[in-house]
Amino acid sequence: MDHYDGDENDYMQQEDDWDRDLLLDPAWEKQQRKTFTAWCNSHLRKAGTQIENIEEDFRDGLKLMLLLEVISGERLAKPERGKMRVHKISNVNKALDFIASKGVKLVSIGAEEIVDGNAKMTLGMIWTIILRFAIQDISVEETSAKEGLLLWCQRKTAPYKNVNIQNFHISWKDGLGFCALIHRHRPELIDYGKLRKDDPMTNLNTAFDVAEKYLDIPKMLDAEDIISTLRPDEKAVMTYVSCYYHAFSGKQKAETAANRICKVLAVNQENEQLMEDYEKLASDLLEWIRRTIPWLENRVPENTMQAMQQKLEDFRDYRRLHKPPKVQEKCQLEINFNTLQTKLRLSNRPAFMPSEGKMVSDISNAWGSLEGAEKGYEEWLLNEIRRLERLDHLAEKFRQKAAIHEAWTQGKEEMLQHRDYETASLSEIKALLKKHEAFESDLAAHQDRVEQIAAIAQELNELDYYDSPSVNARCQRICDQWDALGALTQKRSEALQRTEKLLETIDQLYLEFAKRAAPFNNWMEGAMEDLQDTFIVHTIEEIQGLSTAHEQFKATLPEADKERQAILGIHNEIAKIVQTYHVNMAGTNPYTTINPQEINAKWDKVRQLVPQRDQALIEEHARQQNNERLRRQFANQANVIGPWIQTKMEEIGRISIEMHGTLEDQLTHLRQYEKSIVNYKPKIDQLEGDHQLIQEALIFDNKHTNYTMEHIRVGWEQLLTTIARTINEIENQILTRDAKGISQDQMNEFRASFNHFDRKRTGMMDAEDFKTCLISMGYNLGEAEFSRIMSIVDPNRLGIVTFQAFIDFMSRETADTDTADQVMASFKVLAGDKNYILADELRRELPPDQAEYCIARMAPYTGPDGVPGALDYMSFSTALYGESDL
Numbered sequence: 058m059d060h061y062d063g064d065e066n067d068y069m070q071q072e073d074d075w076d077r078d079l080l081l082d083p084a085w086e087k088q089q090r091k092t093f094t095a096w097c098n099s100h101l102r103k104a105g106t107q108i109e110n111i112e113e114d115f116r117d118g119l120k121l122m123l124l125l126e127v128i129s130g131e132r133l134a135k136p137e138r139g140k141m142r143v144h145k146i147s148n149v150n151k152a153l154d155f156i157a158s159k160g161v162k163l164v165s166i167g168a169e170e171i172v173d174g175n176a177k178m179t180l181g182m183i184w185t186i187i188l189r190f191a192i193q194d195i196s197v198e199e200t201s202a203k204e205g206l207l208l209w210c211q212r213k214t215a216p217y218k219n220v221n222i223q224n225f226h227i228s229w230k231d232g233l234g235f236c237a238l239i240h241r242h243r244p245e246l247i248d249y250g251k252l253r254k255d256d257p258m259t260n261l262n263t264a265f266d267v268a269e270k271y272l273d274i275p276k277m278l279d280a281e282d283i284i285s286t287l288r289p290d291e292k293a294v295m296t297y298v299s300c301y302y303h304a305f306s307g308k309q310k311a312e313t314a315a316n317r318i319c320k321v322l323a324v325n326q327e328n329e330q331l332m333e334d335y336e337k338l339a340s341d342l343l344e345w346i347r348r349t350i351p352w353l354e355n356r357v358p359e360n361t362m363q364a365m366q367q368k369l370e371d372f373r374d375y376r377r378l379h380k381p382p383k384v385q386e387k388c389q390l391e392i393n394f395n396t397l398q399t400k401l402r403l404s405n406r407p408a409f410m411p412s413e414g415k416m417v418s419d420i421s422n423a424w425g426s427l428e429g430a431e432k433g434y435e436e437w438l439l440n441e442i443r444r445l446e447r448l449d450h451l452a453e454k455f456r457q458k459a460a461i462h463e464a465w466t467q468g469k470e471e472m473l474q475h476r477d478y479e480t481a482s483l484s485e486i487k488a489l490l491k492k493h494e495a496f497e498s499d500l501a502a503h504q505d506r507v508e509q510i511a512a513i514a515q516e517l518n519e520l521d522y523y524d525s526p527s528v529n530a531r532c533q534r535i536c537d538q539w540d541a542l543g544a545l546t547q548k549r550s551e552a553l554q555r556t557e558k559l560l561e562t563i564d565q566l567y568l569e570f571a572k573r574a575a576p577f578n579n580w581m582e583g584a585m586e587d588l589q590d591t592f593i594v595h596t597i598e599e600i601q602g603l604s605t606a607h608e609q610f611k612a613t614l615p616e617a618d619k620e621r622q623a624i625l626g627i628h629n630e631i632a633k634i635v636q637t638y639h640v641n642m643a644g645t646n647p648y649t650t651i652n653p654q655e656i657n658a659k660w661d662k663v664r665q666l667v668p669q670r671d672q673a674l675i676e677e678h679a680r681q682q683n684n685e686r687l688r689r690q691f692a693n694q695a696n697v698i699g700p701w702i703q704t705k706m707e708e709i710g711r712i713s714i715e716m717h718g719t720l721e722d723q724l725t726h727l728r729q730y731e732k733s734i735v736n737y738k739p740k741i742d743q744l745e746g747d748h749q750l751i752q753e754a755l756i757f758d759n760k761h762t763n764y765t766m767e768h769i770r771v772g773w774e775q776l777l778t779t780i781a782r783t784i785n786e787i788e789n790q791i792l793t794r795d796a797k798g799i800s801q802d803q804m805n806e807f808r809a810s811f812n813h814f815d816r817k818r819t820g821m822m823d824a825e826d827f828k829t830c831l832i833s834m835g836y837n838l839g840e841a842e843f844s845r846i847m848s849i850v851d852p853n854r855l856g857i858v859t860f861q862a863f864i865d866f867m868s869r870e871t872a873d874t875d876t877a878d879q880v881m882a883s884f885k886v887l888a889g890d891k892n893y894i895l896a897d898e899l900r901r902e903l904p905p906d907q908a909e910y911c912i913a914r915m916a917p918y919t920g921p922d923g924v925p926g927a928l929d930y931m932s933f934s935t936a937l938y939g940e941s942d943l
Contacts, residue, residue, distance in 0.1 A: 085290035086180070088282050092293035093183045095277040096191075099300070100127045111183065112176040118148025121171075125155055128190045145172045153182075161189050184292050191299045203295065209302055210234065213241045219254045225295045226288050232260025232280070235301075239267055242305040246271055257284055274300045324404060331397045332409055338390050339415040345383060346423045349375075353430035358441045360523040365445055369438045387424060391417055448522050455513040459531055462506055466538055473545035478553050479641035483560040490553050497546055507539050559640050563631055564647075570627040571648035577620050578651045581659040584610065588666035592677070595758065597685070600678045607670055614667075621660055628653045684756050691747045692761035698744055699764040702772040705734060709779050710820070719801055720794065724787045731780045741773055789861050799864075807864050810834070821857040893927040 090111055098107040101120065104127050108114035115121045117140075122133045134151050137144035149168035157163055163185065170178040188202070197205040197212070207225065214220040217237040222228045229235065231254050240249040246267050252260055261280035268274040277297040283289045359365045394417055397409050411417075478489055514532040518525050587610070594600045634640065646652070712726055748766040751759075794804055814830040815822050822830065827850070828843055838846075850862040887894050 082290075084282065084286045085293070086176070088278065088286070088290040088293040089180050089184070090176075091279065091282075092277040092290075092296050093180060093187070095275045096187060096296050096300070097124055097183065099275050100124060103127050112174045112179040115149075115179060115182075116172050116174055117145045118150075118152055118168075118171075121152045122148060122155075125152055125186070128186070129155075129159075131155075142172060156182075156185065156189065159189055161185055184296075187292075187296050187299070191303070192295065195299070195302055206295065206299060206302060210238065210298060213238055217241075217249070225291045225298065229294055229298075230283055230289060231257040232262075232264055232283075235264030235268070235298075236260055238298075238301050238305070239264060239272070243271065268301070268304075272301075272304045274304055324400075328397065328400055328404070328406070331393060331400070335390065335393050335397065335409075336412060336415065338386060338393070339411065339420060342383060342386050342390065342420060343415070343423055346427050350427055350430045353427070353434050356434075356437055358445075361445070361449075365438065365442045369435075369442060372435055372438060387420065390420065448517070448520055451513055451517055451520070452522060452524065452528070455510065455517065455528060455532075458506060458510050458513070459535060462503065462510060462535060465503065466535075466542065469542055470538070470545060473542065473549050476552075476641075478556045481556075481560075482647040483557070483564040484647060486553060486557045486560055490557065493546075493550055493553055497550070500542060500546060504539075507535060510535055556640075559634070559638055563634060563640070566627055566631045566634075567646045568648050570624065570631070571646060571651070573620070573624050573627070574651045574656065575649055577617070577624060578656065578659065580617065581656070581663055584663050585659065585666060588663065588670045594677060594681060595684075597678065597681050600674065600681055604674045604678070607674060611667060614663075618660075621656060624656060625653050680754075684754055687747070687751050687754055687756060688759045688761055691744070691751055692759055694740070694744045694747060695762045695764035695766075695769060698740060698769055699772065701737070702769070702776050705730070705776055706772075706779060709776075709783055710818075712783070720787055720791050720804065724784065724791070727780065727784050727787060731784065734776060734780060741769065744769060786859075786861055790864060793861070793864050804864070807867055808860070811860050811863050821859050822863070824851075824856055824858070827858045827863075895927055 094108060094111045097111070101107050101124055104123055106120065106123065108120060119136055122136050125131075126133055133155050136148045136151065146168045149171045153163060153166070153168060163182075166178050166182050166185070171182060192206060193202050195202060195205040195209065197208045200208050203225075207222070210222045214222050214234055214237040217233065217240075219231075220233045220237045222234050233252060233254060236247050236249060236252055240247045247263065252263070258280050261278075261283060265276045265278065265280065269276050274297075277300070278289075278293060359368065394409075394411075401408055478486055481489060511532055514528050517528050522528065592603055594603070709727070709730060712723060712730070718726075745766070790804065793799065794801075799807075810830060810833075811822065814826045814833075816826060817823075824847060827847075828838065831838055831843075831846070846866070850858045850866050887898055
């Protein structure tokens with residue numbers, strides 16, 4: 058068991074790992090089924106049996122244990138012969154335990170899965186057995202298991218043409234590998250010279266048939282499956298190839314000779330690989346030199362500093378990043394060439410001759426050409442960059458000065474051509490003159506900059522700047538514009554001086570016009586405001602005062618017209634000067650915004666408003682006379698109706714509070730009052746009509762009465778509501794009295810108590826007054842008890858107690874005492890000597906409908922001693938009358 062240790066154990070552990078979640082490729086699964094079945098039968102036939110279906114025939118564990126005994130030569134534990142699942146699991150576990158005892162780590166393979174016929178797990182288990190008993194013991198030159206088997210195949214097939222065994226899948230697809238193994242050990246069985254690599258079907262079938270017939274190796278693979286599968290299953294191929302190993306493993310002598318040949322082949326393969334590496338490396342290096350030399354010989358300068366700097370950066374990247382690896386490749390190429398020649402000489406092989414043009418000397422010559430092209434390239438780049446730097450500096454200086462000058466001149470021609478002086482005032486003309494003088498000074502100062510721009514442009518032309526045409530065009534535009542600015546400056550100066558003299562004369566006339574027009578304009582605006590003023594008057598006296606003031610204003614109009622004519626004369630004189638000297642008077646009077654048209658328009662407006670004001674005063678005088686009549690008419694009626702409503706309200710209140718006569722007498726008296734109130738409605742309607750006339754006339758005050766229509770309406774609605782509510786309260790009191798059996802004396806007593814504690818005389822007690830009343834009647838009240846009583850008399854939680862709620866509560870308190878006596882008497886009769894009542898007793902003693910009603914209400918209660926459906930006195934009273942104070 059020592060050979061299980063170390064790296065070999067690691068390999069076996071790795072191969073034993075079986076991913077239970079990984080799905081097999083259908084083609085691989087098919088190959089594994091056939092190969093593993095044939096392998097198992099090659100051993101089981103020694104015991105006189107075989108399997109047909111690999112996942113079904115191993116489910117009971119019997120043939121699995123037999124297989125292990127055959128291939129190991131050892132006896133396993135006695136198997137279970139029962140047909141139950143537990144017996145099958147036990148047998149499979151014995152087999153798995155035996156495999157584990159051989160140093161094999163089983164991963165993810167359980168007895169239940171084998172018993173259940175899990176094809177993937179069964180194939181995995183068989184593969185584990187094959188690895189352990191057929192492959193693991195293979196050892197070739199310090200390699201074992203899979204690597205040993207692969208090395209054995211490589212050495213055995215090394216002398217054969219077109220055979221290159223590198224793995225256990227695609228290396229075997231053409232069938233030549235199997236034929237080579239057979240021919241190597243039994244050359245008489247196969248004519249290997251007639252086999253063709255392009256006929257894999259014939260090769261595979263030939264190998265399988267010969268192995269089965271002469272070597273006792275069953276057919277474990279199908280030629281069709283191997284050819285049609287892109288990558289044959291490695292486990293199936295390895296299993297089948299291991300049978301070849303075991304069939305030929307006894308021929309040690311032939312194996313030793315084959316090993317020597319393999320070593321020679323290995324050396325030859327290594328030399329051939331060195332030759333291929335040299336050819337490829339030389340080709341790559343020469344191709345790189347061929348591409349790089351034209352780039353280094355290109356000395357065409359770029360037009361921009363950025364492009365030249367990029368060239369320099371690319372060259373430095375070449376020196377720093379691209380060339381060093383190529384230097385190493387060149388050195389390695391020479392080393393490999395020398396090493397190869399030495400190995401060939403030691404092996405008595407001819408010297409290596411590279412392809413034409415790929416000799417070491419060819420590479421050295423190409424490298425020399427590269428360094429020749431490289432020489433001087435960096436110096437040329439630096440000189441070009443310095444030249445472009447100088448040109449860029451001058452070009453940038455030109456652009457900066459040109460941009461500054463163009464920014465300064467921007468809008469200057471438009472400004473100089475602007476005829477703003479034609480519409481300017483005198484003060485604006487003087488300001489324009491000052492501004493123009495400043496501009497002339499600024500213009501002279503810019504002469505030096507224009508000369509500098511021209512000088513720089515000349516220097517750029519001399520240095521052959523690539524963008525000289527655009528520089529010259531820009532310089533010419535600047536010079537042309539400069540000459541135009543000089544001519545426009547002189548023309549504008551003359552126009553400003555001429556306009557200044559004319560405007561000084563007009564300015565004096567403007568000032569005189571403004572001094573007289575302003576007060577006259579203010580007088581007209583005040584007059585128009587007074588004439589259009591919307592007056593609001595409430596009496597005839599007020600309208601008469603407005604009429605007197607209007608007559609006084611009309612007497613001042615003739616004198617005002619004379620002043621208007623004098624002001625217009627000044628304006629006419631200004632117009633004459635403008636017409637004579639062709640002055641553009643687009644501007645306005647700087648001393649005033651008033652113009653003659655406005656004065657004439659306002660004067661015409663004043664003359665139109667005077668008769669309109671006369672008519673408005675006459676109409677308002679007539680309207681005020683009509684309003685006074687409507688005020689007196691409404692006041693006469695309101696002063697009668699208002700006190701009448703108040704009196705009736707007080708009388709109804711006294712009737713509802715006082716205790717004269719019976720409730721029926723009070724009800725009769727109230728209904729008579731209600732009838733008289735309803736009969737008064739026509740007077741209210743008449744007052745509504747008078748109020749409508751007042752509203753239509755927009756009268757908002759009336760000094761002849763303190764009553765408004767809203768007061769009358771609210772009072773009338775309160776009167777109707779109060780009489781109706783009071784009648785309803787008396788009717789409810791009668792119902793309560795009759796239902797509860799309250800005497801008239803009791804009712805009077807209730808009323809007296811209520812009135813006594815109704816301190817605000819509103820017909821309602823608030824909570825504090827009600828509590829005081831209850832205490833005076835002998836109630837011992839806590840907060841909880843008083844809250845309970847308030848919830849009865851004030852269910853809406855308004856904080857008040859009406860007389861109706863008061864008498865309901867008092868009548869209920871009186872009635873509860875009588876009811877308690879009646880309930881106690883009934884309880885004693887029905888209960889007899891017991892202290893509780895049963896349902897059957899109620900059915901026997903009460904009418905059926907009453908008995909069932911009580912029994913239904915008794916259901917939630919349990920009486921004394923836990924008797925179901927039994928009621929004591931309190932439960933009985935609750936069942937009959939509900940929750941109470943009994």
